[in-house]
Amino acid sequence: MHVDLITIYLLAIGTLLASCGMTLWERRTHPRRKRELGTLAAGYATLAVGCATVPIRHDLPGVTGSALSNLVIVTGYLLILRGVAVMNGRQYRALSVGILLGLALAWVIAGTRREVPMWNYVSAIPIAAACGMASRELLRSDGAKRAQAKDIAAVVSGGHALFYAARACILPWVATSFGPGMLSAIAKFTVYEGVLYSVILPMTLLRLVRDEAHGELLKESRTDYLTGLGNRRWFFEEGARIVRINEASRPVALLALDLDNFKTINDRYGHDAGDEVLKSFARIANDVLGPEAMFARIGGEEFAAVLPDHDRVRAKAMGEAVAARFAQTISHGAGGVEIRATVSIGLAQSGAEAATLTDLLAAADRALYSAKSLGGNRVELAQSAPPPPMALDGVACGS
Template identity: 75%
Template sequence: MSAVNKSYGKVFRKHRASESMHVDLITIYLLAIGTLLASCGMTLWERRTHVARKKELGTLAAAYATLAAGCAAVSVRHQLPGAIGSALANLIMVSGYLLILHGVAVSNGRHYRALSAWMLVGVAIAWSIAGVRWETSMWNYWSAIPISIACGMAARELVRGNGAKRVQSRDIAAIVSGTHAVFYAARACVLPWAATWLGHGGLSAIAKLTMYEGVLYSVILPMTLLRLVRDEAHGELLMESRTDYLTGLGNRRWFFEEGARVIRRGDAARPVSLLALDLDNFKTINDRYGHDAGDEVLKSFARAAKAVLGQDAVFARIGGEEFAVVLRDHDRVRARAVGEAVAGRFAQTVTYSAEGTGIRATVSIGMAQSGAEASTLAELLAAADRALYSAKALGGNRLEAAQFVARAQAVRDGVACSGR
């Protein structure tokens, strides 16, 4: 193995000294340093724009600066006595990769401070054990292990995401980081055993491939992470434009977009029902307890209804005290049961005003099903609204179905005709 290590070390020195190479290792290191410092500057500039991502972007900028310093240390490591230069360069590089891991994890609400500290301590101990005797082996192979681990964990964090809607830039960043992890894992685990039959030519090709891949990583990952921040910031702004500021539910615009999409996908085998909901005597509550108390009642209703409806319902606030729900795969019986459960739960809910006064409120609900009363979202909502007015006229705190309204209207029309 020592002969293999010496051979591999000679390949790297040969790359630096060879005049026949178009691009030597020093030039590649300088290129990597330049791209990393440029990425650091652009990330710091982006940090001024995205205040909400200030911590994440600041950590990533520090990571790129640290990796640039690591590349500089690598290029001059032989000028320091013993294995100090190699150990120091490796520690700086590992620190840079761990900062990238931390920056990605911060966006997901997680951190790896303790793990990072222990990993750096482990690297330092490994270099103190290796010393000058195993410096070549440590540098060529085993120093790649912590880098591979850090990149693999960063890829995992990118795959896990932060709960936001998935964007293409996140997948690309995960692939780039994962590929880098595989390269370094192969350097640590495969290259020591393959070096004996690869020969100088094979090792030379691998050395160049590793360096080129490193430069690509230093360019693609920072650019992709910047794109990820922009994509997610845009997604957050879009979500805010479709979210009711008070209740956190979807707003009218979001409801009509999502509701129409659900109804288009519905058919006879997969019925879609709509509930139109309106809080009873809400103006009286505002006049008696104040608008702040009224806002608390609205938020209490949103929480109570969400607990019953679950995540699959298209639930939105479409007016002052008006709400609407689209229930996919719900026939009349199932939709009625859900609506009555919402009304019952809210009737038992007590909302407290700023003065500590308990406020009870109720809700009236109109129900309609796609295909019978209507085929579009607008027609379905209109049918449910007619049923809602009937529920209000009957005293509120109840659910009425659009079919009942239609039947009652037909009866009234028949009575009127017979009277004439």
């Protein structure tokens, strides 16, 4: 079936406008990315306007029509670049203005005598640059922020950049070698490729925003609202994984931490003051334990930390550092009242007596109760569970 160039242009315009509409709709449901989605929608709409002007560009005198059409299209690509860049905290505002001014100057210099090579070859250079920079921005995110949708978007934008770079650099040779008919075929292929770009890129960017929103919701479901630490659910999911990975080769220690006399603090100073004490402890312990520790709030004033590659000696030193630093800290309640608090800590290490996270936590809790009974503000080590009594001819030894 033969499809003429005008029909393909109309298809490209339709897909760009549809992408603009879907992006604006998503903008309503993702306020965190409202700015980026609005910029991307503006980019798609601007590209649609630019494509709509291409078939009628010769209706204006001189190179005015071609120049305006090219400038509008490049503006659309630069808006898409900015929408992607803002996700990483960048904008490219000055560079975008420079590209547009340079392109406008090039059209003025080209004039009517060089309109055809300017339109066919030179005008592709800023498009290739904008798409290449957008691809680079999509690939710049660190590993924690990378996602499949982002990689696909980077490939699509990068492929579009390579296509236009080839149009600028290779097409002149192709036209010379194969004649003007090849230019018409490549023009049609350009629009086909543009349709694919206008469909795949917006869809993958929308998928990226949705995945990001889902990730934020998942993170919130695993985060304690008061301290910003992981919550009980996160602790048991991630802690079990860490213990399972390290059980055969490396030691894993677990600290069970509980603030001393916390009910008294709440009763005397109020729950707001108690919350400040909890937040202060979370900050201190998190700072002392460091990024390697998996530290979480698992109850009211109860915390727990999984320490990979920590034996009893090293883990005890960490626990004592937490207890000492917190005991020296002054928290402030309502009216600036000064509050001092301490913490009791129980320590258990993985091994034959505690092979799972549940076993480790139970052993550390027993040590924690021992620390409480000894007055608190201390670290106690879990004792190995006593072996079961041996029996001889049905009578227990020692009877």
